[in-house]
Amino acid sequence: MDLTVVAYIVYLLISVVLTVWVARTLSRNGRIFLADVLKGDEKLAEAVNHLLVVxxxxxxxxxxxxxxxxxxxxxxxxxxxxxxxxxxxxxxxVLGVMHLGNVFVLGRIRRRGTPEREQRPPVPPQAWAPPAARM
Incomplete structure (x- = not known):
């Protein structure tokens, strides 16, 4: 067998194994992050996670x-x-760039949703108070 063919076979094996391992690792460990980004919607987080893996x-x-x-x-x-x-x-x-790109985009989505959470008061206002008079 020609060494070029051996190189092709070994390259494909290494690349496929690495890609599958990275995708499974990111999928398994990214579920929690996605659930947080998507404000606790577990079903949507699972669907987005699956689409990202595909x-x-x-x-x-x-x-x-x-x-x-x-x-x-x-x-x-x-x-x-x-x-x-x-x-x-x-x-x-390429695998690393893909991973960093995903994390960057999801981080931006998460940051965009954070101000909405922080601007809501913990309880609704009870009454209106007039401003204090200046002395």
Whole structure:
């Protein structure tokens, strides 16, 4: 078997395993954050979490597929390892950027909803009081 084919297979295995692991980790640990962002609506948080995971898979698997092609030939094991490290590093960077993008957007949504929570008085006003006279 040609070393280029071996590189393709190893690259796909590493990329798929990393993408699935990151997506599951983010999904599992992001539920609480999403519930807070969405003001305690657990059902909506679960739906948004699922949609984010599907989008995460689509974008990352699409990138992995587009980045599969190897420009040069792989003649030695050294070239194989070097090529795999570059490709895996780029996939990890894309996964990290996707994660940071999600956290940034959700943080903005959360911050936008925070002033509404803080501006409401804890109890409704009981009566109106006229301003005090100046002395």
């Amino acid at each position: 989008g995460f898979y689509l974008v990352n698997f699409g990138f992995v597929a587009l980045y599969l092609r190897q420009d040069g030939t792989i003649d030695t094991v050294r070239h194989l390892v070097e090529g795999l490290s570059v490709k895996t590093g780029v996939v990890l960077l």
